[in-house]
Amino acid sequence: MRVAVVLFNLGGPSSLxxxxxxxxxxxxxxxxxxxxxxxxxxxxxxxxRQRAPIAREIYAKMxxxxxxxxxxxxxxxxxxxxxxxxxxxxxxxxxxxxxxxPRASDVVEQVRRFRPNRVVLxxxxxxxxxxxxxxxxxxxxxxxxxxxxxVATICCxxxxxxxxxxxxELIAESIATLAPNVRFRLLFSAHGLPERIVNAGDxxxxxxxxxxxxxxxxxxxxxxxxxxxxxxxxxxxxWIGPATDEEIKRAGAEGLAxxxxxxxxxxxxxxxxxxxxxxxxxLAAESGVMSYTRVxxxxxxxSFIGGLAKMVQEAAARDGxxxxxxxxxxxxxxxxxxxxxxxx
Numbered sequence: 199m200r201v202a203v204v205l206f207n208l209g210g211p212s213s214l215x216x217x218x219x220x221x222x223x224x225x226x227x228x229x230x231x232x233x234x235x236x237x238x239x240x241x242x243x244x245x246x247r248q249r250a251p252i253a254r255e256i257y258a259k260m261x262x263x264x265x266x267x268x269x270x271x272x273x274x275x276x277x278x279x280x281x282x283x284x285x286x287x288x289x290x291x292x293x294x295x296x297x298x299x300p301r302a303s304d305v306v307e308q309v310r311r312f313r314p315n316r317v318v319l320x321x322x323x324x325x326x327x328x329x330x331x332x333x334x335x336x337x338x339x340x341x342x343x344x345x346x347x348x349v350a351t352i353c354c355x356x357x358x359x360x361x362x363x364x365x366x367e368l369i370a371e372s373i374a375t376l377a378p379n380v381r382f383r384l385l386f387s388a389h390g391l392p393e394r395i396v397n398a399g400d401x402x403x404x405x406x407x408x409x410x411x412x413x414x415x416x417x418x419x420x421x422x423x424x425x426x427x428x429x430x431x432x433x434x435x436x437w438i439g440p441a442t443d444e445e446i447k448r449a450g451a452e453g454l455a456x457x458x459x460x461x462x463x464x465x466x467x468x469x470x471x472x473x474x475x476x477x478x479x480x481l482a483a484e485s486g487v488m489s490y491t492r493v494x495x496x497x498x499x500x501s502f503i504g505g506l507a508k509m510v511q512e513a514a515a516r517d518g519x520x521x522x523x524x525x526x527x528x529x530x531x532x533x534x535x536x537x538x539x540x541x542x
Contacts, residue, residue, distance in 0.1 A: 199288070199315045199514075200288045200314045201289050201315065202290055202292060203320055204305060204317065205293050205294070205320050205322055206320065206331070206334040207294075207322045208297060209264075209267065209297045209298035210267065210298060210468070211257055213262060214254050216263075216298065218246050221245070221249055223297035224242075225245045225246055226242035229328055229329050229332065229333035256468050256472050259476060265465075266295075267293070270295075270322065272497070273498055273503070277510070278291045281507050284511065292305050292309055296333060296334050296337065306341045306342045309342070309345060310345055316349075316514055317342075319338060319349060319351040320352050321352070321353070322465070323464075324354065324409065324464065325406050326354035326356075326402065326535075327400055327402035328400050328402075329391065332536065349517065350517055350518065350520075351519040351520070352510070352520065352521070353519050353521055354527065355509060356405040356408045356527060357412045358505045358523065360508065362413060363501040364499035364500075364502035365461060365493075367499070372457050372492075373457055375491060382488075383425065383455070383456055384417075384458075385424070386406075386410040386425070386459055387460055387461070388460070389428065389429060389462050389469060390437045391437065391438055392433075393437060396438055399532050399534040399535075400534045401527075403438050406462060408527060423454075427440050427441060427442040429441070429469060430469055446458075446482050446490075449485070449487055455489040455491070457492075457493065460495055465497060466497070470495060474492050
């Protein structure tokens with residue numbers, strides 16, 4: 199049996215000249231700006247032009263390009279290796295980015311040429327959101343109608359054992375670098391969303407909190423001081439909180455050190471390498487934070503890749519949309535749960 203495993207991620211500009219087209223593709227997505235065309239196209243054009251100079255400065259600090267594509271290929275390669283010893287099953291991995299090359303339109307043709315007996319769709323977003331996973335999955339289903347193989351979708355895995363084990367190990371290693379007996383607060387930081395999206399039933403915030411609680415329990419430290427917070431707020435809309443920058447200021451006012459863990463990103467990109475490592479580190483120093491330690495993303499950590507491999511193997515034996523582990527993880531108020539909406 200031949201199984202195509204498609205890994206989805208956001209994408210990022212490959213050069214400073216590619217920053218504005220990347221922003222346009224992002225804001226022209228109906229999952230991001232919910233306007234009909236041509237109004238969405240015009241607004242996306244205006245926003246991307248306005249934001250491009252600041253965004254280019256951000257990517258210049260990263261060497262002029264986003265590393266996310268290379269890191270995603272590394273994850274795909276590691277996953278393929280982890281799936282290599284399956285008797286009678288040939289797993290092949292493919293990478294599809296939402297807003298930069300390789301786009302789903304390119305990858306659909308690669309998968310078609312592979313002639314799979316089954317397709318497994320794997321968003322590299324542990325927590326499901328209509329703005330990330332569903333957007334990528336809808337684009338794939340719209341473009342991949344000619345691929346007749348059965349499809350299994352892993353919609354989310356906020357508490358997957360491999361994901362949690364990798365995060366726990368990296369957090370513990372970061373905590374171990376602190377000075378003895380230092381008082382610190384562990385911040386679980388995730389990308390924010392406008393409140394109206396969550397109020398419409400998006401399960402992202404609930405799943406982020408599930409991840410944080412699982413990690414806090416796994417760390418098994420007595421009286422662990424931890425909080426969930428949200429970064430990357432832009433625009434005038436009200437966003438979910440508390441905001442990461444406000445929590446950094448609060449920790450400084452309380453005379454604490456900070457260990458900050460990005461729990462919704464599985465690779466390094468502008469939100470970690472610039473926002474967390476440069477901008478928030480500077481804010482921490484200005485706010486009197488005793489020390490500021492940033493936990494790496496899970497990347498190709500063996501436990502994370504092993505968890506993905508187990509989920510893919512399970513998905514290869516079924517059809518339809520399910521979270522990692524199979525059981526629903528969204529609480530009842532989450533009307534946009536992918537099990538109810540089929541993620542497409």
